[in-house]
Amino acid sequence: MARGKKASSLDLPLPATLPVALDGSKRDCIINAIRDAITKRLLPADSQLPSSRTLADRWQVSRGTVEAAFDRLFSEGYIVRVHGSGTRVSPAIPDTFRASRATDQAAPEAVAEKKDIQEGKTLAVHDQYAVRPGVPFIARLPAPELLDGSHWEKHSTNAVKSEATADLNATPLQGIDSLRQQIANYLGAFRGLSCRAEDVFITSGIRHSIDALARLILKAGSKAAVEDPGYLPARHIFELAGATVLDVPIDEKGMKVDELAQHHDVSLVYVTPAHQSPVGVTMSVDRRRKLLEWSHENEAWIIEDDYDGEFSYQTAPLPALKSDDKYDRVIYCSSFNKTVFTGLRVGFMVLPAALQPKMLALWQIVGAPISATTQRAITSFMAGGDYSNHLHRSRLAYQQRRDALLRELDRHAGGKFEVIGAHAGFHFVVRIAPGTDEQELVKEAAAVGITLTSLRPFCHTADVGSGFVIGYAALTLPQAKYFGRKLSQLLDRMTQPMVSDSV
Numbered sequence: 271m272a273r274g275k276k277a278s279s280l281d282l283p284l285p286a287t288l289p290v291a292l293d294g295s296k297r298d299c300i301i302n303a304i305r306d307a308i309t310k311r312l313l314p315a316d317s318q319l320p321s322s323r324t325l326a327d328r329w330q331v332s333r334g335t336v337e338a339a340f341d342r343l344f345s346e347g348y349i350v351r352v353h354g355s356g357t358r359v360s361p362a363i364p365d366t367f368r369a370s371r372a373t374d375q376a377a378p379e380a381v382a383e384k385k386d387i388q389e390g391k392t393l394a395v396h397d398q399y400a401v402r403p404g405v406p407f408i409a410r411l412p413a414p415e416l417l418d419g420s421h422w423e424k425h426s427t428n429a430v431k432s433e434a435t436a437d438l439n440a441t442p443l444q445g446i447d448s449l450r451q452q453i454a455n456y457l458g459a460f461r462g463l464s465c466r467a468e469d470v471f472i473t474s475g476i477r478h479s480i481d482a483l484a485r486l487i488l489k490a491g492s493k494a495a496v497e498d499p500g501y502l503p504a505r506h507i508f509e510l511a512g513a514t515v516l517d518v519p520i521d522e523k524g525m526k527v528d529e530l531a532q533h534h535d536v537s538l539v540y541v542t543p544a545h546q547s548p549v550g551v552t553m554s555v556d557r558r559r560k561l562l563e564w565s566h567e568n569e570a571w572i573i574e575d576d577y578d579g580e581f582s583y584q585t586a587p588l589p590a591l592k593s594d595d596k597y598d599r600v601i602y603c604s605s606f607n608k609t610v611f612t613g614l615r616v617g618f619m620v621l622p623a624a625l626q627p628k629m630l631a632l633w634q635i636v637g638a639p640i641s642a643t644t645q646r647a648i649t650s651f652m653a654g655g656d657y658s659n660h661l662h663r664s665r666l667a668y669q670q671r672r673d674a675l676l677r678e679l680d681r682h683a684g685g686k687f688e689v690i691g692a693h694a695g696f697h698f699v700v701r702i703a704p705g706t707d708e709q710e711l712v713k714e715a716a717a718v719g720i721t722l723t724s725l726r727p728f729c730h731t732a733d734v735g736s737g738f739v740i741g742y743a744a745l746t747l748p749q750a751k752y753f754g755r756k757l758s759q760l761l762d763r764m765t766q767p768m769v770s771d772s773v
């Protein structure tokens with residue numbers, strides 16, 4: 271389509287049951303027909319719908335009936351209505367509703383064993399696209415509509431234009447200098463972390479950083495410690511590298527570092543100090559200090575996964591763990607995939623001096639991972655201030671979504687749940703009273719379009735009781751409200767009052 275031209279909507283076929291529907295059920299008939307067309311992808315994401323006047327005329331119903339149907343579809347998040355540009359299918363909804371109907375319960379992450387991968391077996395478990403925008407409540411990722419497309423286009427164009435022919439065949443292994451400098455400036459200003467561009471390595475994301483580190487640091491029989499419950503891909507990466515994984519429990523202060531005290535043979539510890547994944551607690555200052563001391567005494571490396579540290583709602587976040595790292599034992603990992611959009615596939619790590627030559631040697635073997643053009647686009651995005659504006663806008667939007675959701679939960683199910691980790695990130699955890707039939711709750715939730723992810727699969731040996739990970743960042747505000755109400759009704763009906771205790 272030529273730029274600036276708006277596609278006109280075509281007719282929508284007459285719903286088969288509409289001509290015979292009684293007056294009182296015509297609205298529901300229209301809602302079902304349009305919702306069905308959206309979930310079956312007959313109406314593509316972001317496509318223009320006819321106006322209520324046109325539809326009323328073509329379907330021979332009153333305009334008020336069509337308006338009432340549109341209002342309901344809007345409140346459910348299937349359509350968006352913008353003054354002056356009419357009614358459109360929501361950009362994020364159609365696929366996701368299909369997914370949430372198809373899945374009873376989201377498996378948290380893919381589970382892979384080296385043997386399975388080497389034998390070419392299909393990866394166990396699950397649809398890699400299960401965590402996606404618009405699906406209540408697994409939408410724990412950046413909301414794609416918050417990125418200003420024209421900004422991104424401008425920076426991508428800048429990237430291509432600024433490429434000197436001489437640069438085309440010469441991407442520095444560690445990443446281009448200008449991006450690494452931007453990242454170093456950003457970390458100093460926003461995460462309290464002082465580093466040089468030389469310390470920064472560009473990767474395709476946090477998992478890629480962890481994988482590279484595992485190759486560098488671990489060998490068969492090494493020991494790697496992880497939080498339990500924790501981020502499963504980190505555990506699997508360490509297992510793929512041949513390591514034995516040590517589970518370290520968490521409480522409301524983060525990893526119980528004292529439990530590491532008797533372990534002197536751990537090579538690597540993986541933590542999520544800003545917003546523990548998945549429980550959401552922040553590691554306390556005393557635990558941070560203890561962990562740093564322990565790693566120094568035991569010559570262990572610490573991977574700090576700062577996957578959502580930018581999004582802190584109540585107060586400014588604590589500085590990164592790495593900012594206090596006087597022994598240079600912490601590898602800080604973060605990612606634009608969590609701040610811009612998941613498909614961008616660019617992240618970075620800040621490496622201790624002792625690991626830098628080894629990582630460069632590894633990069634020399636496996637090759638530079640990210641195209642220079644993409645790196646230039648991000649450099650341009652950061653340099654002009656658009657990136658920090660985007661972060662600011664996103665933080666406000668996520669906070670609004672979180673607040674709306676929490677309000678709905680409180681309004682209808684107050685006392686029936688406890689929230690942990692809502693101060694930051696893309697998700698929080700809702701704990702419910704022991705004895706609730708989780709499976710039944712998950713099933714009933716699926717029947718109203720909600721995918722619930724239990725905390726249990728994130729636990730290896732730990733037991734943190736009954737609860738769910740509630741991802742909200744990539745829901746629209748109407749979706750957060752609508753599905754918040756639905757969930758609260760389920761909690762009210764199916765759970766006992768909550769008696770609070772610690773994690």
Ligand SMILES: Cc1ncc(COP(=O)(O)O)c(C=O)c1O
Pocket residue numbers: 474475476477478501542547575577604605606607608617
């Ligand atoms: C704790 C944690 N770390 C890392 C990631 C993935 O980051 P990336 O896509 O940059 O590999 C996720 C994704 O949800 C996450 O939850």
